[in-house]
Amino acid sequence: MNLALHNNKPREQWASRTGFILAAMGSAVGLGNIWRFSYVAGESGGGAFLLIYLLCILIIGIPIIMAEFTIGRRSQQDVVGSFESLSSGGAWRYAGLLGVTAAFMILSFYAVISGWIMHYFIQYLNGSFWTAPAEGYEGYFVSFTGSFTQSILWHFLFMALVIIIVMLGVKKGIELSNKILMPLLGVLLIVLAGYSLTLGGAAEGLSFLFTPDWSAFSDPAVYLAAMGQAFFSLSLGMGTMITYGSYLSKKEQLPGAAFSVAGLDTGFAILAGVMIFPAVFAFGIDPSSGPGLVFMVLPDIFNNIAAGGIVGLGFFFLLAAAALSSAISILEVAVAFFMRKFNWSRIRAALVIGTIIFLIGIPSSLGFGPWAGVTIIGENGILDSIDFIASNILLPLGGLIIALFVGWSWKTVDALRESDFGQTTIGYIWLFILRFIAPIAILLIFLSSIGLF
Ligand code: PHE
Ligand code: NA
Numbered sequence: 435m436n437l438a439l440h441n442n443k444p445r446e447q448w449a450s451r452t453g454f455i456l457a458a459m460g461s462a463v464g465l466g467n468i469w470r471f472s473y474v475a476g477e478s479g480g481g482a483f484l485l486i487y488l489l490c491i492l493i494i495g496i497p498i499i500m501a502e503f504t505i506g507r508r509s510q511q512d513v514v515g516s517f518e519s520l521s522s523g524g525a526w527r528y529a530g531l532l533g534v535t536a537a538f539m540i541l542s543f544y545a546v547i548s549g550w551i552m553h554y555f556i557q558y559l560n561g562s563f564w565t566a567p568a569e570g571y572e573g574y575f576v577s578f579t580g581s582f583t584q585s586i587l588w589h590f591l592f593m594a595l596v597i598i599i600v601m602l603g604v605k606k607g608i609e610l611s612n613k614i615l616m617p618l619l620g621v622l623l624i625v626l627a628g629y630s631l632t633l634g635g636a637a638e639g640l641s642f643l644f645t646p647d648w649s650a651f652s653d654p655a656v657y658l659a660a661m662g663q664a665f666f667s668l669s670l671g672m673g674t675m676i677t678y679g680s681y682l683s684k685k686e687q688l689p690g691a692a693f694s695v696a697g698l699d700t701g702f703a704i705l706a707g708v709m710i711f712p713a714v715f716a717f718g719i720d721p722s723s724g725p726g727l728v729f730m731v732l733p734d735i736f737n738n739i740a741a742g743g744i745v746g747l748g749f750f751f752l753l754a755a756a757a758l759s760s761a762i763s764i765l766e767v768a769v770a771f772f773m774r775k776f777n778w779s780r781i782r783a784a785l786v787i788g789t790i791i792f793l794i795g796i797p798s799s800l801g802f803g804p805w806a807g808v809t810i811i812g813e814n815g816i817l818d819s820i821d822f823i824a825s826n827i828l829l830p831l832g833g834l835i836i837a838l839f840v841g842w843s844w845k846t847v848d849a850l851r852e853s854d855f856g857q858t859t860i861g862y863i864w865l866f867i868l869r870f871i872a873p874i875a876i877l878l879i880f881l882s883s884i885g886l887f
Contacts, residue, residue: 445510446604447681453605454682455691456613457763461674462699463616464760465547466667468623468753469728470821471703472710476721478659480642482650484707486657490664491700494875497867498670498833499692501840504853506679507688512770513673516680521843529835530771532828533673537767538787539824540672542795543817544764545596548757549588549799550579550729555750563733564743571733572719575726579802589799590792596761597788600769601781604681615759619752623702626749627709630735635716642714642721643707654882661879662826667699671829671836674763677770688854709735725817765791827880834876841868 448454475483509516514530521527557563567574579585630636650656665671679688710731714721717734721727732749736742765788772783801808801816810819840849846865855861 445681447683449605451686454678454686455694456616457759458669458675458678458691458695459616459698460756460759461669461678461763462667462695462760463619463702464756465544465551465753466663466760467699467702467756468706468710469547469551469725470666471663471706473723473725473727474659474663475643475707476711476714476727477724478656479647479650480711480721481644481646482648483656483660484643484704485646486651486660487663487703488700490661490875491668491696493867494661494833494872495664495668495670496692496696497864497872498836499668499675499696500688500853500855500864501836501868502670502673502675503679503682503688503692504840504849505836506673506676507682507684507686508852509676510680512680512774513676513767514771515774516673516676517839521839526835526839526843529832529839530673532832532835533671533676534768534771536672536824536828536832537674537764538791538794539820539828540666541596541761541764541791543798543820544757544761545593545792546585546589546795546799546817547725548754548761549585549590549592551750551754551757552592553578553584553588554729554733555747555754558736558743558747558750561743563736563746566733566737571737572726572730575729579726580806582800582803585799585802586796589795592758592761593788593792593795595758596765597784599758599762600765600784600788603780615752615755618748619756620702620705622745622749622752623705623709626735626745627705629739630709630712630716633712633716633735633738635714636712638715639710639712640708643711654879654885657879658826658883661830661876662822665829665833666825667703668696669760669763671832672764673767673832676836677767678763680770686854689860830876830880834873837868837872837876841865841870841873 448457475487505516505520509519511519512530513533514527517526517530554563563571569577630639669675710728711721713731713735714727717731719727719731723730733746736746736749739745765784768787768791769780769783772778772787773780778786797805798817798820805816808816810816811822814822849865850856850861853861853864855864
């Protein structure tokens, strides 16, 4: 049975295997590696967080990327369609809807932060950030994000870009947009990490990041934060990798792609940590400053470097590009679903859904200005609360269902064949992880964080 026959038009596909891998990498590498990784690590105490994060990547993340690729390529459908067509009805399809919901939530705040990044890029472009503003970079950040019109303008511009690229489609839009930019970002990150190590905060910064504080291991919140960060950073649990896998023809090799995406993404996160934390300590900034952390630290670094204005310009440009390729992948999850479900054109789906997501993002933006006092979950403001629910709860929950789906509802031979693992030891290890290890780990972290033990 050819499942792709649900549509009357032939479905789009990647132009090449490298196109697919680059797009998957482009989705993974984004603000999650630099902005979110550093502030969550900073709030969660550093070293212990990093260790648990790496474990989550290894025993939950990589197996689930493989599961998502496998589901997508087999079904050739969007996330909801995948679960519907590969199961005989039942509750599995709710995993797909959960993914679409997470996509709306995540992109809504992702676009707000990305808008800030774009604004910072412009500040370097027009030279205003080449010297510290009168109120200092930290003061500037507070007043900029506090201004509703400023923040909303950049939020809007960013969403417009995302919508346009998604309208252009799988090959022209998504695949083309990140071929040169990612390697450049990697190089710049290495150079800046090296520089940051000379700033005088290196010893403190590195020990913060790499020396686990053993008491943190008994704090369930650190586990939940690390697991959520792993899912967020790898773009997992909401069907991004299912959707991207669905534009793949049958002749590709999935395991290599999964390992390279995870390896690269983790490399970017660690490098970002090595760049940020020495500088955090050198400039006396509190590592637990929250979502504003990189916006306060990075300009200080650039301000201290010779030709720092140009470096800052390059850095914020590349970070904006990385954010764009991730945002595209989030919108694509919802767009692919609405295109099939309601028979919408790509242009219509991108416009309608993109606009709705822009509107949903406005409260997150307001949370740094007029609604600054509003807290929803614990001490968390609006943006942090939406992020918490989506990244720490919905994504791992989606991942849990994806693992169970491939692990238990597929025949062993099918799973091994469709994943390209074949009857190999690593293939059986993969299935064992999907059946037992990953689901149990996710459940344990959930249960401990609601205080069950
Ligand atoms: N992985 C992206 C990042 O690190 C964010 C993302 C999350 C993308 C979920 C897709 C899905 O920035
Ligand atoms: Na990432």
